[in-house]
Amino acid sequence: MRIGAVEYLNTKPLIQDLAELAPQVELLLDVPSRLADRLQQGEIDVGLIPVVEYFRGSGYRIVPDVAIACQGPVLSVTLFSKKPWKEIETLALDEGSRTSAALVQILARQKYGIVPAYRPFPIGQAAEEAGTDAVLLIGDRAMRADWPGYPISYDLGQEWWDWTGLPFVFAFWAVREGVHLGEVQNALAEAKRRGLARIADIARQQAKLLHLDPAYCRRYLSHIIRFDLGPREKEGLRLFQKRAQEQGLIPADQELRFYPPRSSATLLVS
Numbered sequence: 001m002r003i004g005a006v007e008y009l010n011t012k013p014l015i016q017d018l019a020e021l022a023p024q025v026e027l028l029l030d031v032p033s034r035l036a037d038r039l040q041q042g043e044i045d046v047g048l049i050p051v052v053e054y055f056r057g058s059g060y061r062i063v064p065d066v067a068i069a070c071q072g073p074v075l076s077v078t079l080f081s082k083k084p085w086k087e088i089e090t091l092a093l094d095e096g097s098r099t100s101a102a103l104v105q106i107l108a109r110q111k112y113g114i115v116p117a118y119r120p121f122p123i124g125q126a127a128e129e130a131g132t133d134a135v136l137l138i139g140d141r142a143m144r145a146d147w148p149g150y151p152i153s154y155d156l157g158q159e160w161w162d163w164t165g166l167p168f169v170f171a172f173w174a175v176r177e178g179v180h181l182g183e184v185q186n187a188l189a190e191a192k193r194r195g196l197a198r199i200a201d202i203a204r205q206q207a208k209l210l211h212l213d214p215a216y217c218r219r220y221l222s223h224i225i226r227f228d229l230g231p232r233e234k235e236g237l238r239l240f241q242k243r244a245q246e247q248g249l250i251p252a253d254q255e256l257r258f259y260p261p262r263s264s265a266t267l268l269v270s
Contacts, residue, residue, distance in 0.1 A: 001184055004028045004035040004044040006171070008139040009210060009217060010068055010076060010225045011048060012202050013195025014188075021194075022187035031096035031123065032138075032171060045179045046188075048171050050099035055241055055250040059177030061259040063185065066192055067229040068171040069236075074157030075224050077170070078142045079104060080127070080150035081134035085112045090132040092121035097138045099170050102250075103156055104136050106243045111163050140210055143220075166236035172229060175259050185259065192227060 001022075005015045007029040018027055028044060036053035038044045039060075048068070054060050077100045081088060088108070093101040108114050121135055127147040136156075137145055160168040173188060175181060181188075195202065203218035210217070226233070234256065244250045 001046070001179075001181075002026045002028060002044040003184075004030060004038055004047040004049075006030070006032050006035065006048055006139070008076065009143070009206050009220065010139075012206055013199060013221060013227060014048070014066065014068075014192050016191065016195045016198065016202060018187060018191045021190050022184050025184060025187070033096055033098050036098055039174065039176055042176065044176075046173055046175050046181070046184070049174045050097070050171055051169050051237060051240070052099045052102045052244060052250060054172070054174055055244065055254050057174075060174040061177075061257050062229075063173035063175060063181075063188055064258050065229055066173055066188065067169050067227060067233055069167050069169040069226040069229070069233050070157040070161075070224060071167040071226055071232075072158055072161045073155045073224060074168070074170070075155065075220055076140070076142050077103075077136075077138050077156045078145070079134055079136050079154040079156060080145060080147055081152040081154065082150055083133050084152065085154070086114055088114060088116050088133045090119065090134070091116040092119045092130045092132040092135045094136050094138050094141070095120050095122050096141075097136065100136060100138045100156060102244055103160065103168070103240070105249065106240075106247055107156065107159050107163070109247060110243060111159070143212065144210065160236075164236065164239055166239055167226060167233045168240065169229065169233050169237045181259065196227060 003025050005011050032050045035047045036049045039047035039049055040057055121130055157168055199221045200218055203221055204214045207214040207217045
C-alpha cells in the first residue's frame with residue numbers, strides 16, 4: 001500500500017512510527033499539491049491531502065479522527081505583505097498549497113472585499129523575485145521566512161478564527177475509491193497516538209533539521225496544531241466548503257464521507 005504524506009513539521013507526529021507499525025506500507029513524501037495530484041492519478045492509495053482537493057475530487061473517503069487543523073493562529077500558513085489587506089493588488093500563491101490558496105482568496109474577497117491578481121510562487125523561488133504586493137507561504141518555509149521587504153504578516157489561521165470563531169482544517173487522510181485499509185487504519189490511529197505522546201522528542205529532532213528553536217517547535221506541535229477531526233473542526237470544514245462554493249473554487253455540494261470504522265475494515269489492498 002502506498003501512503004503519501006507531507007514532509008512538514010506539522011505532519012511528523014502522524015507518520016513518525018508509521019513504517020514500524022505498518023511495514024507493508026510504502027511511505028512517500030511530497031508537497032500537499034502534488035500529493036493531491038498523485039492520489040487523483042492513483043499513484044498513491046492514501047494521502048494526507050489538502051481538504052479543498054477532497055471537495056474537488058470524487059470517490060474519496062476520510063479517515064476518521066485525524067487532521068491538520070488549528071483554532072486561532074497556525075504559524076505555518078502566512079501571508080507576507082508590503083501593504084495592508086485592502087491595498088493588496090497582486091498576490092503570489094505558494095505552489096505547494098491548495099487549501100491555503102483557496103483560503104486566502106476567500107478571505108480577500110469575502111472578508112476584505114478585494115480581488116487581487118493572483119500569480120504562482122514556485123517552490124524555492126526567492127522572495128525578491130515574487131514581484132507582488134503579497135506572498136502566501138505554507139509549511140516549514142513560512143515558519144523560517146524572514147523577509148524585510150514584506151514587513152506585514154497575516155496568519156491565515158488567526159484570520160479565519162477572527163472572522164468565523166471556528167477551527168480551520170487544512171488537511172486530512174483521504175482514501176481513494178476501491179482501497180481497503182484493513183489493519184493500516186489501526187496503524188494510522190496508533191501512529192497519531194504515539195506521535196502525540198512523543199511531541200517533545202519530535203520537536204527536538206526536527207528543530208535541528210529545520211534550524212528552528214526546539215521550544216518553538218514543541219509549542220507549535222503541542223499548542224498550535226490540532227490533530228483531531230472533532231465536531232468543531234467539522235463545523236469549520238463545512239463553513240469553508242460553503243464559502244469556497246460561493247466563490248466557485250469547488251464544485252457543488254459534496255458530503256463528508258468517512259472510511260468505515262476500524263472494526264469493519266478487514267481487507268488489505270493488493
